Amino acid sequence: MAVFYRIALRSSIYSYRSMSMFPQHYADPFIKREMEDLNKSELTKFYHIPIRAALNNSSDTVFNDEIKLKMLNYITKNGNRVLARGLLSRTLEIIKRAQTERMHLCPEDKQKVNTNAEMILIDAVENSRPLLQLTSIKRGGVNYQVPVPVTTKRSYFLAMKWLLDAAFEKDHKVCLPERLAWEILDAAHGQGRVIKKKDDVHKQCESNRAYAHYRWS
Template identity: 30%
Template sequence: MEWYYKRTSWLGLDGEEKQLIYKLVNFRMKEGKKTRVRAIFHETLHKLARTDRDAIKLISEALENVKPICEVAKVRIVGNIYDVPRVVARDKQQNLVVHWILDAAKKRRTKYSSRLEECLSAKIMDAYRKRGIARKKREVLYALASTNRSYAHFRWW
């Protein structure tokens, strides 16, 4: 199984897609059990391959649909704390979206007590269709940044 992961992870992928796959695997890894997480990711790819699209491209587009562009940071000015909107760096965008997708899959797993592969593929398909918990987190973050845009002049970094 590991040879399949190595072969498919390098064929026809650009640097950003490779980085997203590595982050999906490494963020889920617990106690150094990377082979177990790779097996889960492999099964997720098989579930997503049942659609008409390429599974890796589908994952990439799904994560692109959920990626946040802006966030809020707490800034203290003369004793008051303001939520100041700011632009998110590309690496942090990827980290946030991977964490949101994995957390949503974990919540679905505890709620419905099904396998992680099924939950992860369902959450990736939800993100591809622009719905689900991860997309809702992004919309809440955008709403918060929009309501606090009057404090944008406090952003000096």
């Protein structure tokens, strides 16, 4: 009987870990930028606590950004990450050149032109994030398009997906980094096909707001 109890207890622990190789009492890894905010007294409690290994993409460099890393993951096809990194780097370079050229053409607006390509990418993704989306809910044998809020994780996914889809839909005679760069620049300035698509989704949710109560029924 004791043997079956140990087996059941072990299986329940493994299922609770969600297939993690580290036990639950292991602490999450820290990056240096986070540890700078902690004082010495707060760090002493981690002296005797085991810490999980950091992920391969974890870095304490100032050039590391979560949005840029997700965009890199979405560009990657068939595991060719080297090619995806080169395409994204080329895209950021084109954005930097375009903004620098614009800054030199308009010296009076020099302070207003943002030449940081990574910040422009972040602004484009933030401007493209939808707040609502339509989902099909069946009530009384009829499917209704009900507007529901979009979670933060899905809103970032949709924004980056729309940017990449808009770049792939453009003229294929132009290389992908250039197409993606212009879509990012348009979205960062609140215009372009991605912003129009987001506005269309919001308009559809507004027109179907009469069915919003089906979300809780």
